[in-house]
Amino acid sequence: GRVGDMQINPDGGKTMEKGGQKIIHTWDYKDRRTVWQTENAKRTGEILKHLKLGLGDTPPPNMPNSLNYDDIGDKVGNGSMKTAYTLKSHPDILFLKLNIKTATRVKNLENEVAWIDKMRELGIKTPEYYKTIVMTDQNQQQHHGILVEHIHDTKVVRPGLSTQIKNERITKRTLDDIQNLLSKFEQNPDLYIPDFQMLMGKDGQLYTFDPGSVSPPMDRPDSPAHQNMRESSIKGLRGLNEKVTIFLKEFNEKNRTHAIFVDEASLKKDPTLRERLISKAKKQQNLAIVSYNFEDALTDPTILYQPDNPQPIDRIEVMTDKGIRSPDQLDMFFLAQSMPSVSGDMIFRNRSVESFSNYRTNIIVQHGNSDTAIKAAQDLANKHPDNSIIV
The missing domain is CATH 1.10.510 (Transferase(Phosphotransferase); domain 1)
Structure with a gap:
């Protein structure tokens, strides 16, 4: 039972008032029990309603207006003030559940959002903050939160x-x-x-x-x-x-064979990708295309295309699609072990499939090593930074 009156707040939360403070009941997912804390009577819901989120950001289509427990995916991070969850039906959005239990935490939230807005106003890149929202858990308890941009695999x-x-x-x-x-x-x-x-x-x-x-x-x-x-x-x-x-x-000074490694999952997802990459390679004189499979450790990388009379591969770009793990240095060491065509001084970097700009690459030929030649080549590369390579 309980002593005192239960207040149903405008935001749907349940509050017991006592002496200018309120008792907020929340569900602790980790310990699977109800917990409570006191907070000054200034309501979290009212604070959130007046937060200025974003600077004219265009939210993704079909942005949810409310959430329940079944919408919540995996926990991907947590701190003293927020816990971040994925959304099952919105892979590009994160739900930041607010662990706000005191007036100080409310003020900290206001300051954080103000900092994000100030940085974006100055031209500093941040994840986009879209809107405040309420999530109803399996016990009908309501939790305030913020929907923000989910930047994958960071x-x-x-x-x-x-x-x-x-x-x-x-x-x-x-x-x-x-x-x-x-x-x-x-x-x-x-x-x-x-x-x-x-x-x-x-x-x-x-x-x-x-x-x-x-x-x-x-x-x-x-x-x-x-x-x-x-x-x-x-x-x-x-x-x-x-x-x-x-x-x-x-990376730009490597000038023997350049290779694009593409994971088999991306090739299966886009049936046209293989032929487009091979077509691209045929137009260049020093580009090889190689597929690999992390799921099957016994499967060696497969050379899909290589130029005539190829030189050792000394520069690799690894293409992976969203949601697929990118290889690290140790992964590439094991991949290269079965490929004698990869030079011992090879360097590599990861690129997302979408960042390849329809898989076109600008090959910029640098004539000589004078300061003028280096600057001219770099100026050209800077015009198309995502798909230019200096040779």
């Missing part, structure tokens, strides 16, 4: 920890995003980003996410702590810029 990268940025994911987009961030710091002397971290997608793009939310955006920028934060971020970005530049230069 790795976390922090400036200052250059080892976190994996060579196999580096593309020209990576360099562009790092240089864009450096320019934003240069253009905005008050800019600092608390708990600065980024998601790195399979296509190399970097998305700043989950900023610290103790303070609102650009609060007290002259304080020693925030100045140190800013200087540390700039130093870390410069380190990433150097590492990415070195890798891209090395």
